[in-house]
Amino acid sequence: MTLSPLKKLRGILLLAVACGAFSCQQTDESAAMAVGASTNQTVAATTPTRPAPDFYIIPPEMAQDHVWLCIDNASDLFHEQHDCPLLVQCKGTFRSVKLVRAIEDFGRYNCPECSQHLDHIFDEDMVR
Numbered sequence: 001m002t003l004s005p006l007k008k009l010r011g012i013l014l015l016a017v018a019c020g021a022f023s024c025q026q027t028d029e030s031a032a033m034a035v036g037a038s039t040n041q042t043v044a045a046t047t048p049t050r051p052a053p054d055f056y057i058i059p060p061e062m063a064q065d066h067v068w069l070c071i072d073n074a075s076d077l078f079h080e081q082h083d084c085p086l087l088v089q090c091k092g093t094f095r096s097v098k099l100v101r102a103i104e105d106f107g108r109y110n111c112p113e114c115s116q117h118l119d120h121i122f123d124e125d126m127v128r
Helices: 005-046 099-104 116-122
Strands: 066-071 077-079 093-098
Touching: 066 099, 077 099, 093 099
Parallel strands: none
Antiparallel strands: 066 077, 066 093
16 A cells, blocks of 8 residues: 655654654653752752750640741741741642641741741740
């Protein structure tokens, strides 16, 4: 069975277009991943995280409260508001956890923007 030259040309052009479309997508994804990785490395290199808190006291009425975390290598804060300006800048993933877990398991401190009123949790000299 022989194909006409026009059908052969059409098949070759369709194959070329399909290969070109798939190759462009791979390059774009690879480039985006490389840019994302370099951005995360730059942020992690410029923002040193603090060590986990040594002292904290969580009042019993706040033990079940949930806070937001940015899961990346550069953040050491928890946020009470999901739309906090510092949390919105997160390049990683978001997670909602209990306040106790944010401090104990993730070693986080309160955000100076949306959780400033929680400074007392880490204050050793406060009279309770």
